[in-house]
Amino acid sequence: MTIRDLQKAARQNVRDYGMYIALVVIMAIFTFTTNGVFISSRNIANLLNQTGYIAVLAVGMTFVIVIRHIDLSVGFLAGFLGAIAAIAMASWHLPVYLVLPLVLVLGIIAGLITAYPVARLGIPSFVASLAGWLIYRGALILVTSKTGTIIISDKLFNDIGNGNIPDLLASEVFLPGLHKLTLLLGAIAIVLFVFGQIRGRKSKQAYNFEVLPADMFVLKLVLLSIVMGLITWVLAGYNGLSWTVVIVLVIVGAYDYIAGQTVLGRHIYAVGGNPEAAELSGISVKKITYIVFGSMGFLTALSGVLFTSRLQSATPTAGTLFELDAIAAAYIGGVSAAGGVGKITGSLLGAIVYMSLMNGMNLLGTDISLQYVIRGLVLVGAVVFDVTTRRTKR
Amino acid sequence: MNTPILEMKNITKTFPGVKALSEVSFSVAKGEIHCLVGENGAGKSTLMKVLSGVYPHGVYTGDILFDGKVQQFRGIADSEKAGIAIIYQELALVPEMTVFENILLGNEIRKGLSIDWNKTIQRATEMLKKVRLDVNPTTKIRDLSVGRQQLVEIAKALSKEVKLLILDEPTAALNEDDCENLLELLRHLRKEGVTCILISHKLKEVIKVADTVTVLRDGQTICTLDARTGEVSENILIKHMVGREIDNIYPERKERKIGEVVLEARNWNAYDPKLGRTLLKDVSFTLKKGEIVGFAGLMGSGRTELAKSIFGNPDGYEISGELYFKNGEMHFRQPRDAIDAGIAYATEDRKGNGLILIQDVKQNITLANLNAIAKRGTIDNNAEVKVATEYRDALSIKTPSIEQKVVNLSGGNQQKVSVAKWLFVKPEVLILDEPTRGIDVGAKYEIYSIMNKLVEQGMSIIMISSELSEVLGMSDRVYIVSSGKITGELPIAEATQEKIMQLATS
Structure with a gap:
């Protein structure tokens, strides 16, 4: 493999892997400036748990933006549903296994309510969801007005945002101090990833589609495996995988599968790419709109649960600006505002980049005003990068 | 000079x-x-x-x-x-x-x-x-x-x-x-x-x-x-x-086997509540098996609206009248119903509402019939590639790969992708709205040949066209539409450019 091959491959793939590179650069900078505190097991675990509730929203927002809509109501809706969960446990004394489905169903209903004027009457989603923003904000303040902050004492519920998976393979002899189940799961993930990639490449070759040259492909596999291995190692060094990370991975996996492999996913991207053509191809744009907003509501409820559980309490300001963080994460992750384009994994990555910035700057004690400015610059930089690399590729 | x-x-x-x-x-x-x-x-x-x-x-x-x-x-x-x-x-x-x-x-x-x-x-x-x-x-x-x-x-x-x-x-x-x-x-x-x-x-x-x-x-x-x-x-x-001589702009059809009526509209009316305008008035027509019926008329005469109102009415017109398809009366409530029954409609505006330009050739070809290549909601990628390759070859779509985005294809090849998409739903009636607009002579000839092959296989085609020579060259029968009404029906033997223009402007 010559330097020129590398350069060529880098140029062709800069768009696909630009965000990974950006993430590595950001992490390296923070690791350096914080004397390694940033990359410590404890901080990475903390960072990923913080990312959880935004990542979940960003995943839902990806589909919403792909079908050319927006949902501003998700922040306060997450806060409101979190408060409902808290009240259900604290005041109504409902058990967790009832509270969770209840809140998730309420989320879906709220999403469908936002979708109704959009799908049925053609009202811009910006307006419909702005109304939701106001309403849920009011509702959140209302339900917390009597009590103020509601403390949650249920351990099971609080574990969702703070607990880790149990180490079933705990051993004092073999690799003490490391979370063995996490290591095992990481290893399995790497093996599955490598085999999946090889299989995908083979089937592409069978059809004579363009694939990466063999050496580049191996390089990519090795690099990504190393990254996955490192993350596993770092997490195993603290308390292992947290439930939050498990939930996020399951959601991302499921949504990525829906986006790439299912009829529903194809319909969603078709509606985003050209709604009229989709309608005339027998796809009900209305139905897709309901489904996408319903899923957004579901994930909003999940995000509310994650956040409330993490704080172990519901507050009157919970969820403030979550919607904009999620939208920013999706855009950073390469979702196109013009519709029809955007990867679920991209949005997850966008969320991690975005939260890494916040986390790193907090460690450095950067002034909050400067933090906002830098986050804004990163957002605009990421979108400019996305737009310009997209153009040259044509 | x-x-x-x-x-x-x-x-x-x-x-x-x-x-x-x-x-x-x-x-x-x-x-x-x-x-x-x-x-x-x-x-x-x-x-x-x-x-x-x-x-x-x-x-x-x-x-x-x-x-x-x-x-x-x-x-x-x-x-x-x-x-x-x-x-x-x-x-x-x-x-x-x-x-x-x-x-x-x-x-x-x-x-x-x-x-x-x-x-x-x-x-x-x-x-x-x-x-x-x-x-x-x-x-x-x-x-x-x-x-x-x-x-x-x-x-x-x-x-x-x-x-x-x-x-x-x-x-x-x-x-x-x-x-x-x-x-x-x-x-x-x-x-x-x-x-x-x-x-x-x-x-x-x-x-x-x-x-x-x-x-x-x-x-x-x-x-x-x-x-x-x-x-x-x-x-x-x-x-x-x-760079070569084309002897005939319209390919000869080998045999014309015209059968029973497959599609019929009686006293079909459509009103657009958004524009507050009557689009179609008392339209009646028939389409027989193995037949190409041309719908001639001026732009805005209501031909596209007629096609859409039959094809599940996606624009939400208020419709009255009767529609018969294969011996039964039909009430299509959305395009899906019409597609499932066996009717396909390739739109006049490929780029606007026909294709999804940012998606690739194979995704466009399979879009209207994804369930045929899916199991329990999951798309079988191999089946999709097979289908797309088959149609690419059958219609000789010129593209470097079926993973090429449609936006990068020429107009003629985009039109072929659009036709391929509708052939994949295996329709009995295919409505082609301005099938050759903006495409070059060679590609036109190919589209015409495809149409002939389809009717020879027993499909029925409604061809909406503003090009009179095309209407005369391809149709078995011609309806002329003017201001939302059918102002004439001519067997091809009696149709001339002058007669059609006269009826189209009446």
Whole structure:
């Protein structure tokens, strides 16, 4: 493999892997400036748990933006549903296994309510969801007005945002101090990833589609495996995988599968790419709109649960600006505002980049005003990068 | 011959991997109508983009002499300043603004800080007179027909003291009357001293209006012909364009086996509540197995609306009447119902509502029938590739790969993708709305051959077309639509261009 091959491959793939590179650069900078505190097991675990509730929203927002809509109501809706969960446990004394489905169903209903004027009457989603923003904000303040902050004492519920998976393979002899189940799961993930990639490449070759040259492909596999291995190692060094990370991975996996492999996913991207053509191809744009907003509501409820559980309490300001963080994460992750384009994994990555910035700057004690400015610059930089690399590729 | 106003010498423009223009020379005399013809992908648009500065000086090689000076345009603004105006097929007007606002958009007449509206209206009225368009300048653009909008666009160009007017496929979306009107206007402008380059696929009108014709093929100038001698014919042009002779524009059908009626509408009415307009009135027609029925008529006569109202009514018209398909009465509530029953509709506007341009060939082909290649909601990628490859080969869609995005294909190949998509739903009735609009002669022939093969296999086709020769060349029977009503039905043996035009304008 010559330097020129590398350069060529880098140029062709800069768009696909630009965000990974950006993430590595950001992490390296923070690791350096914080004397390694940033990359410590404890901080990475903390960072990923913080990312959880935004990542979940960003995943839902990806589909919403792909079908050319927006949902501003998700922040306060997450806060409101979190408060409902808290009240259900604290005041109504409902058990967790009832509270969770209840809140998730309420989320879906709220999403469908936002979708109704959009799908049925053609009202811009910006307006419909702005109304939701106001309403849920009011509702959140209302339900917390009597009590103020509601403390949650249920351990099971609080574990969702703070607990880790149990180490079933705990051993004092073999690799003490490391979370063995996490290591095992990481290893399995790497093996599955490598085999999946090889299989995908083979089937592409069978059809004579363009694939990466063999050496580049191996390089990519090795690099990504190393990254996955490192993350596993770092997490195993603290308390292992947290439930939050498990939930996020399951959601991302499921949504990525829906986006790439299912009829529903194809319909969603078709509606985003050209709604009229989709309608005339027998796809009900209305139905897709309901489904996408319903899923957004579901994930909003999940995000509310994650956040409330993490704080172990519901507050009157919970969820403030979550919607904009999620939208920013999706855009950073390469979702196109013009519709029809955007990867679920991209949005997850966008969320991690975005939260890494916040986390790193907090460690450095950067002034909050400067933090906002830098986050804004990163957002605009990421979108400019996305737009310009997209153009040259044509 | 007059002195040339424009000379393009040895223009070469390469894109990564493709030589779009190779040593093209192109010279236009002052005050003439110069037609530029060639198949899609021959390099006409690229040449005009070089001329207008869309591709700035430096990204191509060769020289441009305009108005006696060597020009190095860095952008459209430069070429406009020099006196070159291009009017594209997709009009660049603001629908919500009035006629006069549009005419002087970007060229406003000022009085201090504000716009001098009186002078603006006065100037716009002058320009409208020049293009002989009799509308109130305060009308909104969206209330005008496409033909009239085109004239407004020309008026806008004229207001900029244009010396060279370039029209890219101006008549593609126009009915025959508006076409004639536009060509007449070009002749009139020629008298006024405006030089004009006309790009068109409609060879008949090229022959009618051109002083000179230049043929491009595969990025090269093939020849420049003097059209005033009367020696230029359609066949000669086609020969130069495709590099071979096409004996017949319409392929012969091997056998005509016309069977029972498969689709019938009785007293079909449609009303659009959004526009508050009656679209269709008492329309009745039949379609038989193995038959191609042509629906002729002017643009806006209601043919597309008829197709859509049958095809599950996606625009939400209020409909009354009876629709019979395969012996049963049908009530399609959405396109899916019609598709499932066995009716397919390929739209007239491929790019607008036919294809998903940012998706690839295979995704477009399978879009309307994904369940056929899916198991429990999960798409079988291998099956999809197989299907797409099959249709690519069957319709000879020219694409580097079935993973190519449709936006990168030529018009003819996009149309084939659109047809492939509908063939994959295995319909019994296929409605083709303007199936050959804006595609070149070779691709047209291929589309016609596909249509013939389909009806030979027992499919029934409704072909909506504004090109009379196509209607006459392909149909077994012709319905003529005018103002939302069927004004005539002619067996092909009795149909002539004159009869159809007469019924279409009645």
